[in-house]
Amino acid sequence: MLEKTSSISNKMLISVDHEKLGGFSERQVRFYLKYSSFVFKALQKPAFQKFLQWMLKNERIEEQTVRAVHVKVLPMRRKNGKGIAGNCDAARGRIRIYPKTTKFCQLFKQKFGRNTLLFYAVNRARAALIHELLHLKYVKDERKVRELAKGYFCIFTKKQSCQNPRELSIYKIIFATKSMEETPSTDSYKPGIQIKLNGTCLRASGVFR
Ligand SMILES: [Zn+2]
DSSP states (O other): OOOOOOOGGGGEEEEOOGGGGGGSOHHHHHHHHHHHHHHHHHHHOHHHHHHHHHHHHHTTOOGGGOOEEEEESSOOBOTTSOBOOEEEETTTTEEEEOOOOHHHHHHHHHHHOHHHHHHHHHHHHHHHHHHHHHHTTSSSOHHHHHHHHHHHHHHHHHHHTTTOTHHHHHHHHHTOGGGOOOOSOSSBOOTTTTOOTTTHHHHHHHHTO
16 A cells, blocks of 8 residues: 555645634734744644654554644634634644744743744643644543643653753742633534643742743
8 A cells, every 4th residue: 555654744734714813913914924934944843743653553543533733823823812722623644733823922021032932832742732632532621631642742841852941940849730721512622722821930940930
């Protein structure tokens, strides 16, 4: 059989909902375009892609199950106003990863600086992608997905920590249970995204020293 080895990286794309653009200022759109392209590049990095391939194999999730990974330019909110990091349409094999809002990023940057913000954005997206990929198998089992996602993220960051000791610390931010909000829905990702600037991140600033 001439089956090509499919990898997630060539199913990834940056996508924007044009009809939503009107709700944002030009400056915001510029910011979100930069954000998405930065996150996209980071998710494409071979070390992370290799890790994802290993994870899928380990979970016996066929790579063909993943049809598309959309890195969305614009953020998404729930009806209650809370942001969403990602979601998974398991039936279609389609995953979406969303950015934090400009407002959040601004506050974060003021407090911790640009580099830490970039670092946070990338790791949040990585955690979201890990989480949503697991939903392809454990479709409605939010608890199981969270538990596994935490473990896998930790494995990846531990591996990376040889090159960058900060990688390990981000684990504490993304999965800081203290500031995590419980979600009633099963189809979307929550950990880390509701980090309060006055809570976890203050602790994180100590970690980053
Ligand atoms: Zn979930």
